[in-house]
Amino acid sequence: MNTTTSTPAPALTTDERTDLLETLAKHRQFLRLTTRDLTDEQAGQRTTVSELCLGGLIKHVTSVERGWVDFILNGPSAMGDFTAMTEEDWARRADEFRMLPGETLADVLAAYAETANRTAEVVAALPDLGASHPLPKAPWFEADTRWSARRTLLHIIAETAQHAGHADIIRESLDGAKTMG
Template sequence: MSTTMVTPDTTLTGERADLHQALANARHFLKFTTRELSDDQARLRTTASALTLGGLIKHVTGVEEQWRNFIVQGRAAMGWDGTDFSTITEEMMEAFHEEFRMNADETLAGLLQRYDEVAAATDELLATVDLDQVHELPQAPWFTGTHWSVRRTLLHIIAETTQHAGHADIIRESLDGAKSMG
């Protein structure tokens, strides 16, 4: 399998094309780390971290979908309003941790297909959304600022995907020596 960059969407121009290209490349390298793996290999922990390749695909899919929903619905799309950390339940924390696990009833092919579906919906939104639209964020110590534009939210999706592509590369190299680059 080649590590060529993703062909740009020629229907997009300017900033939208740049955002799409950055996100498409990050997605490509994340998915590329899973090439030729079995479901069992995708579930394996290969480092001191609890992360697995299947779990990372599942997590990034959920994150992209949540932030895409934030772009459309604003703060209402978030799972909690963030005003009081005591409102975070044990069930909410378990759901968060579950997002990082590839369960026995899940397949890598199924997780990748779901990721492609979420990505296509994000790409469709990117083509038409007002990049300057701003939404209020829930209060949380990990957010800088109180509001994000659609542009800033898309940059966050790109950063999250890129960060996890790096994690995936380390996990894959620890699994069988395969590298995404180099």
Template sequence: MTTTTTTTAQLTGERADLVETLRLHRGFLRRTVAGLTDEQAAARSTVSELCPGGLIKHVTQVERRWMRFAVGGAEAMESEPVDWAGQFRMQEGESLEGLLADYARVAATTDELVGTLDLDATHPLPQAPWFEPGASWSVRRVLLHLVAETSQHAGHADILRESIDGAKTMG
């Protein structure tokens, strides 16, 4: 993805609101995993397949893919294969620190793109059973989806964290 020299500090209005809201929810997610060891981050602490590190990995991949979509549509979004099951688990050799660093890089790219993309530009969604056939999304809707996705998974991570060591991010 191409980035520009525009900084989010220069953003105003709706663009600034979108970035600030996304940053807030990213922060909740990062705070939830703070202080976990790699073993704890990889642990499944509930009956689900989810683990805290896997949620970081998933949200990173989701944000990266959706921003590819925002820039170049469905073809760009689908330009790299997705390991649908593996994206929710930490694999051998992955560390929480590495996953968080990748998340920070993706977030910085997204924040920069918000300053340059036309929020009203639309692209047809890729064909998938979870999308309405023939529907299109604007860049604005993609960003709102990223806020929802990030906040939903921050809540999931909070439950997992509490199951691991009793720590609570909120409350």
């Protein structure tokens, strides 16, 4: 008769911050992977009827993440009032979707890595993921809505994942390379 007892393996658990940051890192990696082995010119090339290019998508996601982390820290004043933006303001924002003369893929990726490091530092230092701020004024936000740091991080993850999918389509259209699948 076997009298030995087996001890169950300890459950592998992580905390919420780790889960959020690891999920974000996974989607960032998918996005960065779409630029592997590309020249600066290829990173700036449009392959669909939209204005999107791979370098521009990474610039956009970098800007979005930076802005939302500023929101977590400082509330809606960090983002401004979108209802007051002029045509010129919107045109400037459109530049984040393209590679501009003199921009390199290496610089775009370095800025993205810097933003990722800052996000991790901010999330690690937050006293409470439930702390919230009212959303900035924008026609796409319901008035008097508040987002917690947690909800804002989920938005950053969703934005990154969505654009990683866009980037995969652009890359496949560019040269047939696939990131996912």
